[in-house]
Amino acid sequence: MVLTVNDTRSVCCWLRFISQGGRMIGAGFVAPRAAVLQLIPRLVCSRSMAVSLQVSPGRCLFDEPLQVKVTGLSPGQEVTLQAALTDEGGETFTSVGRYRAGSSGELELSRSPALDGGSFTGIEPEGLLWAMEPQTPFRRLLRKDVQSPQRVDFALYESHEPRGKLLATAAQERSFMGEGVSRIPVREGRVRASLFLPPGPGPFPAIIDLYGTGGGLMEHRASLLASRGFLTMALAYFDYDDLPKDLGGLHLGYFREAVQVFSRHPKVNNQEIGLIGISKGADLALTMATFLPGIKAVVSISGCNANTFAPLPCDGFTLPGLAFSTEKIKFTDFGAMDFSDAMDDPVDPTYQECLIPAEKSHASFLILSGSDDKNWQSALYSEQLVTRLKEHGKNAEYHCYPGAGHLLEPPYFPLCRASYHKLLGLPFLWGGQLVGHARAQEAAWQKIQSFFRKHLTQYNPIQSHL
Known part of the structure; x- marks a missing residue:
């Protein structure tokens, strides 16, 4: 027996029937309540889980490691992760990492290798930071106002080249003065x-x-x-x-x-x-x-x-x-x-x-x-x-x-x-x-x-x- 759900609304209807103790009827057969319950986690995961881009910590000192994790992708899905910051002079520095999600639809920069074609390759958790390049040649990243943090923006896109639609964003503040300094x-x-x-x-x-x-x-x-x-x-x-x-x-x-x-x-x-x-x-x-x-x-x-x-x-x-x-x-x-x-x-x-x-x-x-x-x-x-x-x-x-x-x-x-x-x-x-x-x-x-x-x-x- 195979059950097919075409949209989230159908799932909600089925859930309502089950919550009332009923048996699901569809396409000429009656499905036992237990069978539908076993199927629901996979249905919900495949249809309603959003892609999540997590950058942690949200605020840290500039010399602290970077932690980036993505969830909610399809197994083996190819994505592009971009980091960008704008310095005090208005110059934008960017870097790009190309990745392939694991079998669970996740990728974690501390374990997932960056693929060829980006700013760096291999397992490089902080590569998105140290591989940044300015849009204007011969610009050097400096920070004169050390009392304000440097914001770094992260964006996750579908596919590699050409880059697809935007899937998720996140931001991090990297500071130069710790609390109390x-x-x-x-x-x-x-x-x-x-x-x-x-x-x-x-x-x-x-x-x-x-x-x-x-x-x-x-x-x-x-x-x-x-x-x-x-x-x-x-x-x-x-x-x-x-x-x-x-x-x-x-x-x-x-x-x-x-x-x-x-x-x-x-x-x-x-x-x-x-x-x-x-x-x-x-x-x-x-x-x-x-x-x-x-x-x-x-x-x-x-x-x-x-x-x-x-x-x-x-x-x-x-x-x-x-x-x-x-x-x-x-x-x-x-x-x-x-x-x-x-x-x-x-x-x-x-x-x-x-x-x-x-x-x-x-x-x-x-x-x-x-x-x-x-x-x-x-x-x-x-x-x-x-x-x-x-x-x-x-x-x-x-x-x-x-x-x-x-x-x-x-x-x-x-x-x-x-x-x-x-x-x-x-x-x-x-x-x-x-x-x-x-x-x-x-x-x-x-x-x-x-x-x-x-x-x-x-x-x-x-x-x-x-």
């Missing part, structure tokens, strides 16, 4: 910065955060570190407010003043300071640790072991700036400057005075670089630095990540292979391979936190609830 602008003496204070009585391990030749005030990494229990100062040093407009106006005295201002904060633990810097900010961090007191731990990301580009006046002497050869600058076939071979060799005897004598520092060092850095040869510079430090019995930990480019950001930031460089006024090549760079950002972020927890005493972890 406060942002305090710093304008004391010459120092221009932002302080990020975790909740609680403290004291906290304290970190000064320095970015590179783009200038301005970059706060996204500092705010995330504060959300993980560190008291941080995002320090601007040029092209911001009334600071010098270019690197030629730098002086070590400015960084000394920043350390003094930060150390006086009542919640800085034991007046011990950690430093984290990327690119030009990394060699500045090395210089600070070498010539300024109170620096306990340093993280150098994609840095150089010499003072770069512009001379840095110090107390009674000047560190010359490591130069570059214009004839070694190349351009890619898509119009970006490839600077990777242009810098002079810092260990060449001609440029010895540019080298930062970091072995004089009492700090511990974590050195991070990527094998596909196209800004400069940070892997080579890092190896030179680590060798020199270890020759002098200094504590240095080094990691070079395969496939990683220059811009090693916190986890799930999209890879930026090339972007418009504000200082140079043209597109600049940073390097990086999609999956390798994403893996490096996750691994480096954990290394950074573990390193600071180890070397900055009295670490007080916090639980951030958004």
